[in-house]
Amino acid sequence: MDKRNWFLAIGLGLLGFVIGGLIFGAFWQAPGYVPPLKVVGDVARVVKLEDLQQLGKLHHVSYDGHKYQAIRLMDIITAAQPIASPEQIYLVGSDGFTSSFPAQGLEKSYITFTAQNGWEAINLNHPVNSNAKMLKEIVVVSDRSSPHFDLTIINLEKELMRITPGQLYTRTLLEYPYAEGQAAVENGGKTYTTSVYTKRKVFSLNDLIPGQNEAMMLVMGTHGEHRFLENRGYFELKDNYINYLDLDERSQLEKVKGVVVNPPATSIMDTYYDARYYLENGDKVLVVVLDGLTYSRYTDAVEKGHLPFLKSAGSVAKATGVYPLGSNAWLAAMLTGVSPEENGIIAEKDQDLKAPSLFAISQQLKKSALLLYSGPQLLNTEVEPLLVNGKNIGKTGDDELYRVTLDKLEQGYDLLIVRFQDIATSSEHYGDEAEPTRAAITAIDKYLQGLVNRWPGKVIIIGTPGSAAQEFTCDSMFVPYLCLK
Amino acid sequence: MRTTANKLLLVVLALIIMLIAVGCGGKTETASSPAVPDDGQEILITGLSDSDYKITVGQLKKLPAVTKKAQATRANGETVKVKATGPLLEDVLQQEGKSVKDYSSIRFTARDGYSIAVPPDVLKNRSIILAYQIDGKPLDAENEPVRVVIPGERAMYWVRMLDRVDLETGAEQTPIKKVVFLETAIKTLPQEDYQYFDSTDKAVKTKDLVDTYAGTDKVKNVFIKAGDGLYKNETQSNFLSAYIKITGEEAPKFLAPHLPQGMHVRDVLYINYGETSFLAYSQGIKVLSPQTLDGQIGIALSDVIKQTGLSRAAKYKFSSLNGQSLELEVTQFGSGLIFENSQEALTFRCSGAADKSVENLLSIECMK
Numbered sequence: 026m027d028k029r030n031w032f033l034a035i036g037l038g039l040l041g042f043v044i045g046g047l048i049f050g051a052f053w054q055a056p057g058y059v060p061p062l063k064v065v066g067d068v069a070r071v072v073k074l075e076d077l078q079q080l081g082k083l084h085h086v087s088y089d090g091h092k093y094q095a096i097r098l099m100d101i102i103t104a105a106q107p108i109a110s111p112e113q114i115y116l117v118g119s120d121g122f123t124s125s126f127p128a129q130g131l132e133k134s135y136i137t138f139t140a141q142n143g144w145e146a147i148n149l150n151h152p153v154n155s156n157a158k159m160l161k162e163i164v165v166v167s168d169r170s171s172p173h174f175d176l177t178i179i180n181l182e183k184e185l186m187r188i189t190p191g192q193l194y195t196r197t198l199l200e201y202p203y204a205e206g207q208a209a210v211e212n213g214g215k216t217y218t219t220s221v222y223t224k225r226k227v228f229s230l231n232d233l234i235p236g237q238n239e240a241m242m243l244v245m246g247t248h249g250e251h252r253f254l255e256n257r258g259y260f261e262l263k264d265n266y267i268n269y270l271d272l273d274e275r276s277q278l279e280k281v282k283g284v285v286v287n288p289p290a291t292s293i294m295d296t297y298y299d300a301r302y303y304l305e306n307g308d309k310v311l312v313v314v315l316d317g318l319t320y321s322r323y324t325d326a327v328e329k330g331h332l333p334f335l336k337s338a339g340s341v342a343k344a345t346g347v348y349p350l351g352s353n354a355w356l357a358a359m360l361t362g363v364s365p366e367e368n369g370i371i372a373e374k375d376q377d378l379k380a381p382s383l384f385a386i387s388q389q390l391k392k393s394a395l396l397l398y399s400g401p402q403l404l405n406t407e408v409e410p411l412l413v414n415g416k417n418i419g420k421t422g423d424d425e426l427y428r429v430t431l432d433k434l435e436q437g438y439d440l441l442i443v444r445f446q447d448i449a450t451s452s453e454h455y456g457d458e459a460e461p462t463r464a465a466i467t468a469i470d471k472y473l474q475g476l477v478n479r480w481p482g483k484v485i486i487i488g489t490p491g492s493a494a495q496e497f498t499c500d501s502m503f504v505p506y507l508c509l510k
Numbered sequence: 511m512r513t514t515a516n517k518l519l520l521v522v523l524a525l526i527i528m529l530i531a532v533g534c535g536g537k538t539e540t541a542s543s544p545a546v547p548d549d550g551q552e553i554l555i556t557g558l559s560d561s562d563y564k565i566t567v568g569q570l571k572k573l574p575a576v577t578k579k580a581q582a583t584r585a586n587g588e589t590v591k592v593k594a595t596g597p598l599l600e601d602v603l604q605q606e607g608k609s610v611k612d613y614s615s616i617r618f619t620a621r622d623g624y625s626i627a628v629p630p631d632v633l634k635n636r637s638i639i640l641a642y643q644i645d646g647k648p649l650d651a652e653n654e655p656v657r658v659v660i661p662g663e664r665a666m667y668w669v670r671m672l673d674r675v676d677l678e679t680g681a682e683q684t685p686i687k688k689v690v691f692l693e694t695a696i697k698t699l700p701q702e703d704y705q706y707f708d709s710t711d712k713a714v715k716t717k718d719l720v721d722t723y724a725g726t727d728k729v730k731n732v733f734i735k736a737g738d739g740l741y742k743n744e745t746q747s748n749f750l751s752a753y754i755k756i757t758g759e760e761a762p763k764f765l766a767p768h769l770p771q772g773m774h775v776r777d778v779l780y781i782n783y784g785e786t787s788f789l790a791y792s793q794g795i796k797v798l799s800p801q802t803l804d805g806q807i808g809i810a811l812s813d814v815i816k817q818t819g820l821s822r823a824a825k826y827k828f829s830s831l832n833g834q835s836l837e838l839e840v841t842q843f844g845s846g847l848i849f850e851n852s853q854e855a856l857t858f859r860c861s862g863a864a865d866k867s868v869e870n871l872l873s874i875e876c877m878k
Contacts, residue, residue, distance in 0.1 A: 205629075205666070206626050206627060206629060206667070207626070208625065208626040209623075209624070209625045210622065210623045210625070211623035221664070221666055253769070253770060253772075273730060276630055276631050277635075279635075288770075290766075290767060290769055290771075292772065294770070295770070298771040298772070298774075299707075302707055302759070303707075363772065510708065
């Protein structure tokens, strides 16, 4: 072989190495196991670091005579999208060693990965014991300026506790072995079984609020779950949310938003059961929904003399609402008697009911029914709603709605459901104490008097917190409920 | 000629180097050889109907199929990623008018004897795919005829070589040993006025009913079924703090002033409390097919046994409120009927045997 061919052979050989290397690279997997480092707590996105280069740019850090490639701690936290201003950071090691420091002043805080120490903190500005090794979690604790991730616990009278997942990480939690299942296999005539458990960080209601052994709980989840439970299970802290585990039932409610301790028996869903009963027994039923009239606003207005008719109309019950707090979700719960989870109306965009409503009952009973309200369409029900919008200058939406409702009263309907919303609109725009809100409440009282006096049947009057309410609070979750016979 | 040989040598040399480079990269996993397609292979499903139900892979393939990417973690921490194609178990059950959510547990058993029970929280929240294709290919011998895939759940639930599916309901967790007829039972219990909307009805305390006829043992859950098919599981303490309204609208009705109306159950057909089932004849006669015997219209004993899940026994004891009883072997009561006599008392009678009857029928018990 001449010299030229030898060069060609070497060139082709190199090319072979390159192509082979590329193919190898495509199928090659890094040897060994990199334990994940999770960012949890008060964050919108749980970041799971499994590779030092996962978040992009690496920084060169010299520390204690060694050089490292590392990620800035602040970049990791930012990637996890803190739900409010981070206040405190906890670095948790796999052996339980935890270092904590304020979320401010992280300019020279880094995380690196080494074969010897796993995920490791390098805090150049902090005391040396902040440099935790074999890290498994970075817990972000917010300053609580955003309520959206809170777990709120209330009773009939007051708020008992408001706490974020991040704050819960800083409390004493039990590690509970949660049975995942038992597998069995037969071998040689013998049955071999394996039980599988996951260790879960749990706490009881009593751990947060002592003295609740005999309590009943109404637990509500972010996806419209609504469970009336005995206090016999545990809350589970998982990543950036809280679950409820009923160990006897082996059921789980994911992403708990709020808990009502010892809730009242009356619920906004009673609207369905009461109206159904009356319809089945031949009565006509008028349901008046008052958007914006929470229980506290009702009692305040009664004390100030703004609701003279309603005050004398009958006894009022304090009814629990549902979560989420959207107008469509509340109206759907009233019309179907089941929770948002069951009727399918959870988000603002949801309009199609997955459960039969009072209008289906009225159709079965061959009774005429109508739903009236002002504003945009909220739900697709078994009957087409009549959307009423204010047409006259100087008149509010409720003025026009009242006028139309009076017309409909004369038309012999068996079931009439009307939703007024001026109280909610006024309080949202002007505030609870403003004159327009007071005027809206006073006007509603007169409308109610006019409607009740003309209606030849049963009347159910019920409030809602209005569409502006977003938080699970003692104020937003209770509304007045009156059943006039 | 020499030049051509040299070039050939060069190409061979380059190929050898490439092969060595690739070969050094790691070993490739060879897939198991695909199994011979056998659409006739059956999977046994128990608990779906009275008799065992079998479905073939061919029948599964006729159902609407879903294709979902799923990921699970094995016990060793390894992650499994597949694209599973097959019908949902939900669709299989829907053919028989059932749902996955009707069951408290579903046990999958493989042909190699491996089995695992899937708990209710998984049943409620996850889709269960009966996959006959993985990653677009028919299953291999280690998986066929069907592999269970539950996206989002641990690999231990992903049973290969599916052979059997056992559906279990809460009602069946405790075998029923005694059926107590509500209308007779309440005659001995204190009855209270219960204000129900505009009427004052009569109600008995559930605690009185249970203490008198079912004993005080702790039970995990109470299963209540209504005449319209609705059913609910209630906790023991909630149940024992409530009432059964026995007169007026919607009776018998499970209710309590302190429980939300959504937890009340109207037109109760039966309540299974531990080993005892309380059956409301008034609802049974409405929702079960009425039978006629010697001119009397009532409920067939076989329907009572079927509805309440009364355990099979060689002999049953029929007791009356006044303490009389009749013991009958299964072969003796044939087409037995429970009906209301002219005094509105429940009566049990066997076909063509007037001496085999019990007036004021209180209960039917399994004999050992």
